[in-house]
Amino acid sequence: MNKTFGLLFYLKKSKVDAQGKCPIYLRITIDGKRTEISTKRTIEIEKWSVEANKAIGRTEDIRELNAYLDSLTTKVYQSQRDLIQDNKEVTTETLKNKFLGVEEKQRTLITIFKNHNKQVEKLVGREFSAGTLERYKTVCKHLQKFMQHQYKVSDIPVNRIDHKYITDFEFYLKTVRNCGHNSTIKYIKNFKKIVRIAIANDWIKKDPFLNYKVRLKEVERQFLSKEEIQKLIEKEFSIKRLEQVKDIFVFCCFTGLSYADVKKLSKNDIVIGIDGDRWIKTKRTKTNTRSNIPLLKTPEVILEKYSSSSNFANSDYLLPVLSNQKMNAYLKEIADLCEINKNLTFHLARHTFATTVTLTNGVPIESVSKMLGHKSLKTTQHYAKIIDRKVSEDMAVLRAKLNVNKVDNNRKELYL
Known part of the structure; x- marks a missing residue:
C-alpha cells in the first residue's frame, strides 16, 4: 500500500x-x-x-x-x-x-541478460576480457535451460525472481549440470549482477539475494616443488612445440605472469628498474592492476633465447605463446615425459612463483602480492597457508635460538 x-x-x-x-x-x-x-x-x-x-x-x-x-x-x-x-x-x-494507455513493457530476465551481454561484448578489450563475456554467456544459457527444466518456460518476468528461484538454480547447477560448489557460486555471482541492474531500475522492488548467504570453499592450490622445476629446466625436447611450451611455462614459474599477460608481453614491457636491472612492468589483463617484476636469471636466459630466434626476432611480442587450450594439452605431455605426477596446467606456473620461488625463499608476502598484481593482500595469503615446508624451516630456526635450562625437577626456565 x-x-x-x-x-x-x-x-x-x-x-x-x-x-x-x-x-x-x-x-x-x-x-x-x-x-x-x-x-x-x-x-x-x-x-x-x-x-x-x-x-x-x-x-x-x-x-x-x-x-x-x-x-x-x-x-x-x-x-x-x-x-x-x-x-x-x-x-x-x-x-x-x-x-x-501505454501497455507496460514487461521486463524479462533473459532479455535483460542478453542486453547486458551485448554491452559487455562492445567493451571487450577495454573494460572486460573475452573470458568475462564468455562466462556471462554461459550463465545466461544455464538460466535458460534451468527454466525449461524447472518451469517449462524459456523466460520469466524479472520481478518473479525470489529467494526460492536462486536456491533452485543453485541446486540445478550442482545436480543436473554437475557443477562443483565453487563453479556454482561463481555462476550465481554473475547472475546476481543482472538482478542488481533490475533493482537499480526499479524492476525488482525487493532484493531476492537479501538472505542468500554462501561462501566459496577454499581450494588447495597445486604448485611445483623445487625438484620438479629443476626437472623441467634440465629436460630437453626434440619436438619444437614441447620445447617452446616448456620454456614459456618455466618463464612464468619465475615471473608469476598469467597466460593472458605472458601472451601480450611485448618489448615495451621490459624496462630498467630502480636497481639498474631489467624489470617487467605491465598491467594485468584480468584486473587492470600494475605488476612490477624484477627479472631473475632463468627468465632472462629464456627471453634471450627467443630474441635471437630467426622466426621470432622481428615480432613485437617476446615469446611464441600458443592458444591456452594447446598450451595446457602440451603441458600434459610434458608432465608425463618429466615424470611429474601433477595436473600440469598453465596457471600452475603462477602458483609455483608465489610459493616455491618467492614465499618459500623468504620474499615478504607484501612484495609477492605486488608482483602478482593482486588488489588485496588477502588473495596472496591463500598461497602462504599451504607452505608447510616454510613453516617447518622457520620453526627450526626458532628452535635453534631457544635454550631450555633446567632449574629443578619441577620447573623449567625459557631463555631467548
Missing part, C-alpha cells in the same frame, strides 16, 4: 511562448517519487491560481479548461483503481502508463 499520493497541476514557466502563455502540466507524486504529464493546454500566467490549483475567471474558455482538468483528475484516480483491481503495484511509472 502506498504511503502518499498527490496530484498537482502547475505551469511550466520555463516554456512560456511568444503570447505569454505557459503549458499546464499534471504532476503525480507517489511515495516521494514524481512523474509529469503534459495536459496539452496553455494559459496566461496571470490567469492561473497556484492556491486553487486551477484557472481563474468566469469566461467560457476558463470554465471549459477547468472542467477538462477535473476530467484528467478523475481519469488518474480511475487508473489507480484499475491497477489495484488488477493486483498490480501502483507506482508513478505504472500509473502514468495506465493513464496514457
Whole structure:
C-alpha cells in the first residue's frame, strides 16, 4: 500500500511562448517519487491560481479548461483503481502508463541478460576480457535451460525472481549440470549482477539475494616443488612445440605472469628498474592492476633465447605463446615425459612463483602480492597457508635460538 499520493497541476514557466502563455502540466507524486504529464493546454500566467490549483475567471474558455482538468483528475484516480483491481503495484511509472494507455513493457530476465551481454561484448578489450563475456554467456544459457527444466518456460518476468528461484538454480547447477560448489557460486555471482541492474531500475522492488548467504570453499592450490622445476629446466625436447611450451611455462614459474599477460608481453614491457636491472612492468589483463617484476636469471636466459630466434626476432611480442587450450594439452605431455605426477596446467606456473620461488625463499608476502598484481593482500595469503615446508624451516630456526635450562625437577626456565 502506498504511503502518499498527490496530484498537482502547475505551469511550466520555463516554456512560456511568444503570447505569454505557459503549458499546464499534471504532476503525480507517489511515495516521494514524481512523474509529469503534459495536459496539452496553455494559459496566461496571470490567469492561473497556484492556491486553487486551477484557472481563474468566469469566461467560457476558463470554465471549459477547468472542467477538462477535473476530467484528467478523475481519469488518474480511475487508473489507480484499475491497477489495484488488477493486483498490480501502483507506482508513478505504472500509473502514468495506465493513464496514457501505454501497455507496460514487461521486463524479462533473459532479455535483460542478453542486453547486458551485448554491452559487455562492445567493451571487450577495454573494460572486460573475452573470458568475462564468455562466462556471462554461459550463465545466461544455464538460466535458460534451468527454466525449461524447472518451469517449462524459456523466460520469466524479472520481478518473479525470489529467494526460492536462486536456491533452485543453485541446486540445478550442482545436480543436473554437475557443477562443483565453487563453479556454482561463481555462476550465481554473475547472475546476481543482472538482478542488481533490475533493482537499480526499479524492476525488482525487493532484493531476492537479501538472505542468500554462501561462501566459496577454499581450494588447495597445486604448485611445483623445487625438484620438479629443476626437472623441467634440465629436460630437453626434440619436438619444437614441447620445447617452446616448456620454456614459456618455466618463464612464468619465475615471473608469476598469467597466460593472458605472458601472451601480450611485448618489448615495451621490459624496462630498467630502480636497481639498474631489467624489470617487467605491465598491467594485468584480468584486473587492470600494475605488476612490477624484477627479472631473475632463468627468465632472462629464456627471453634471450627467443630474441635471437630467426622466426621470432622481428615480432613485437617476446615469446611464441600458443592458444591456452594447446598450451595446457602440451603441458600434459610434458608432465608425463618429466615424470611429474601433477595436473600440469598453465596457471600452475603462477602458483609455483608465489610459493616455491618467492614465499618459500623468504620474499615478504607484501612484495609477492605486488608482483602478482593482486588488489588485496588477502588473495596472496591463500598461497602462504599451504607452505608447510616454510613453516617447518622457520620453526627450526626458532628452535635453534631457544635454550631450555633446567632449574629443578619441577620447573623449567625459557631463555631467548
